[in-house]
Amino acid sequence: DIQMTQSPSSLSASVGDRVTITCRASQSFSRHLNWYQQKPGQAPKLLIYAASSLQRGVPSRFSGRGSGTDFTLTISSLQPEDFATYYCQQSYSTPFTFGPGTKVEIK
């Protein structure tokens, strides 16, 4: 199985801050990496697929990059509605695995 790790596990930030979350895979693949946002009491929502492609309807302040084993999700200017938990997920091979999540909290 491909193991996914994320750092940090949580962070505190202010509205307007630039935030970057890192995801690392236990083995290399090119771009089979997706990012999801989950707000309390809600189902996850697809934000970024194929490492850097923005899902329809997702604001352009979200961006993703990376390949191989290291990937990042960046929020260029944090908005109040962005406070949530973010998960990376590899779709390179089954079992599809998720990272442990990064909780973005209000400072």
Place this chain on the structure above:
Amino acid sequence: QITLKESGPTLVKPTQTLTLTCTFSGFSLSTSGVGVGWVRQPPGKALEWLALLYWNDDRRYNPSLKSRLTITKDTSKNQVVLTMTNMDPVDTATYYCIHSSYPSSIQLWLFDYWGQGTLVTVSS
């Protein structure tokens, strides 16, 4: 508009079998590059992929649970059913039904639509 909705028991006893039904609309499971599957999330914990049923009737399971899981479909009812045997309190979680697609332009599976989830508690 794609929608998915989970249904099933909210409480099961240890050793019992859980049966969850996903009723979907807005797409056909017969369409190439489409799948329906399940992801679960224990309270306060991370997401765990369980199973995926592809448009061509192929099935994939999480090996850690494979011996306990079965995923089937009823095409006429637009439903996918997940059964999990020998339930244990550690299986207490919110279970999500997911629509998965495999766009030919990017050639990878993504979970682009999710049901609202159903909380299943395992307790005697």
